[in-house]
Amino acid sequence: MFENANNRTELSQLGEFGLINHIAKAVELKNPESVKGIGDDAAVINANGNQVVVTTDMLVEGVHFDLVYCPLKHLGYKSIVVNLSDVYAMNAQPKQVVVAMAVSNRFSLEAIEELYAGILMACKHYGVDLVGGDTTSSQSGLVLSITAIGAAKEENIVYRNGAKENDLICVTGDLGAAYMGLQLLKREKQVFLENPNVQPDFEGNDYLLERQLKPEAQDETIRILSEVGVKPTSMIDISDGLASEIMHICTQSDKGCLIYESKLPIDEKTYEQARAFNLDPTVCAMNGGEDYELLFTISLADYEKIRSRADISIIGHITAASEGYYMLDKSDHRVELKAQGWDAMKPNV
Ligand code: ADP
Ligand code: MG
Secondary structure (H helix, E strand, O other): OOOOOOOOOOHHHHHHHHHHHHHHHOOOOOOOOEEEOOOOOOEEEEEOOEEEEEEEEEEEEOOOEOOOOOOHHHHHHHHHHHHHHHHHOOOOEEEEEEEEEEEOOOOOHHHHHHHHHHHHHHHHHHOOEEEEEEEEEOOOOOEEEEEEEEEEOHHHOOOOOOOOOOOEEEEEOOOOHHHHHHHHHHHHHHHHHHOOOOOOOOOOOHHHHHHHHOOOOOHHHHHHHHHOOOOOOEEEEOOOOHHHHHHHHHHHHOEEEEEEHHHOOOOHHHHHHHHHOOOOHHHHHHHOOOOOOEEEEEOHHHHHHHOOOOOEEEEEEEEEHHHOEEEEOOOOOEEEOOOOOOOOOOOOO
16 A cells, blocks of 8 residues: 555654645545545535535644643633634534543543533534544543534535636635734743743733634634625635645645735734744744634635625735745745644654
8 A cells, every 4th residue: 555664754754744645645535425535624525415524633732732821611612613614614514523532630520521611612602513522541641633524515615726827815814813822821831930920921912812722713704705605716724824725725726826925914913922022923924823714715706795804805816836836025025935834743843
């Protein structure tokens, strides 16, 4: 199945996406009901004419969250939201979730109740049912693996691979705030470790903390797009950072892109804090990740239908594959895009 099975290749050589591609090459779909396999935000399954979408995401303590600054209730809420975000990215409606957890005896019943209070709050907010899961023990912290199931009509599903030349590139909300929230939490954790008597200083940064600790999924965007009669030509949610996600759309659609730095939606608070941390706000917006906004492309003909929407920014357009992936910076220089977003297999920095 795999060539060179006797050699040893470090996973860091492939990176997360290289590894997924490698696995995908060995997979062949046999059932006609398996409409879309590995490679999009969710798999698509044909169930008697209706499409069912399925997506799964795992959150590992010490890798994806730190319980020093992430309350269990928030963790529960976020773990559902990040999965639903992938369902919305297919232009589908989430319906059910399944929750698997590995937990150590470090956690009490009350702690697990907190976690589930967050999980159930998110289920209620987004109108999904918790229909099952699995519980097992762990010797290395908490692991949560959540699967979300959604539904859509076949003609409404939006894949990553449908972007066409000259399509407009759109993004919801604003970018980089969750990353700045994480930087603030890490800074205060460091201060706390050095001196436990010092109170954390989060003054005026509620928005950034909320974006990190209690993100929301884009159910509203899906509703609005359907209301104004726009079906995106391609769509993905932003979990790893805009640069990485637009490159997924472009590679899968066999296209290039031009993003305008001046059009990137960045909240004032994100600007302020990025400067305070000596970071470039554009880099935070392009590569920060965990925004859980939707990135999508629309045909030029649909421009009028969304131009007046304050919550959707048009940040660039799709080009021919031969033109590559570029950003036009504020001094009109073309900068080649590089995906520096979160990559699970690369050393964590
Ligand atoms: P997202 O960031 O939208 O959750 P991922 O980058 O995690 O997407 O995954 C991309 C695609 O690869 C998805 O179709 C996912 O189901 C698939 N995938 C990820 N890991 C594996 C794996 N270990 N085995 C098979 N498919 C995988
Ligand atoms: Mg996704």
